[in-house]
Amino acid sequence: MSxxxxxxxxxxxxxxxxxxxxxxxxxxxxxxxVPPQRKAAPKKLWYGVGAALLIVGVAVVxxxxxxxxxxxxxxxxxxxxxxxxxxxxxxxxxxxxxxxFVANRGEHDTGKCSVGAGTGSDADVTMDNYEGTLTINQWxxxxxxxxxxxxxxxxxxxxxxxxxxxxxxxxxxxxxxxGIFGILGGGFLCVLGIVTLVVTAILSWRHKA
Numbered sequence: 001m002s003x004x005x006x007x008x009x010x011x012x013x014x015x016x017x018x019x020x021x022x023x024x025x026x027x028x029x030x031x032x033x034v035p036p037q038r039k040a041a042p043k044k045l046w047y048g049v050g051a052a053l054l055i056v057g058v059a060v061v062x063x064x065x066x067x068x069x070x071x072x073x074x075x076x077x078x079x080x081x082x083x084x085x086x087x088x089x090x091x092x093x094x095x096x097x098x099x100x101f102v103a104n105r106g107e108h109d110t111g112k113c114s115v116g117a118g119t120g121s122d123a124d125v126t127m128d129n130y131e132g133t134l135t136i137n138q139w140x141x142x143x144x145x146x147x148x149x150x151x152x153x154x155x156x157x158x159x160x161x162x163x164x165x166x167x168x169x170x171x172x173x174x175x176x177x178x179g180i181f182g183i184l185g186g187g188f189l190c191v192l193g194i195v196t197l198v199v200t201a202i203l204s205w206r207h208k209a
Contacts, residue, residue, distance in 0.1 A: 050196030057189030064182020071176040075136040076101055076166025084163045087116075087156040092125070092147030099130060099171075100155065101139035103164040111159035113143055124149045134173065139166060 082088045090098060102111050115127050125147045134141035145167075147153065157165040 046200040050193045053189050053193030057186045060182050060186030064179045067175045067179025071171045074169035074171030075139050076168040081166040084159050084161055087154050089152050089154050090167050091152050094150045097144055097146040097170045098167050099141050100143040101166045101168055102142050103138045105140045111142055111157050113157040115145055116154035125153055
């Protein structure tokens with residue numbers, strides 16, 4: 001039987017001593033998860049994008065409204081509206097084209113119009129059937145009148161007794177179509193710009209909170 005004291009080197013670990021059944025090394029340190037990184041705040045560039053969309057949208061809407069207004073302004077005004085057999089005097093700028101309209105034209109109505117010299121000469125003005133179709137409210141285009149020189153001309157028309165005639169501008173249907181699309185497209189850009197600004201502001205506020 002050995003007389004060596006317990007725990008000497010080279011000897012088995014006594015109960016309660018350091019070793020596999022004793023104190024030994026403690027458990028590994030606990031794991032602390034890394035908190036998730038916060039999303040970066042939206043760049044200020046998006047404010048510029050939203051503002052640019054809004055500005056462009058407003059400009060496009062204004063352009064479209066101008067096109068629609070220009071189309072509507074081509075309708076005859078009360079000063080140049082006249083009844084069957086009456087005469088109206090119209091001023092033309094050099095090279096300007098005006099349109100003779102009839103209101104609420106019947107299916108078989110055939111109006112006839114003539115253009116007098118007025119302060120110019122007959123050679124300075126030409127009248128042709130209106131090409132295509134043009135309807136503004138109740139007015140339908142009949143003839144296109146073009147003056148070569150700046151002058152006043154007398155215009156008279158004969159048709160059905162109930163016919164009303166008028167002289168207005170040479171509006172193109174493309175002005176109306178372009179105006180409508182301009183208003184719709186510009187409105188969409190305005191909405192898109194506002195949404196961009198609002199979303200950017202909300203994300204920036206959440207990032208600071």
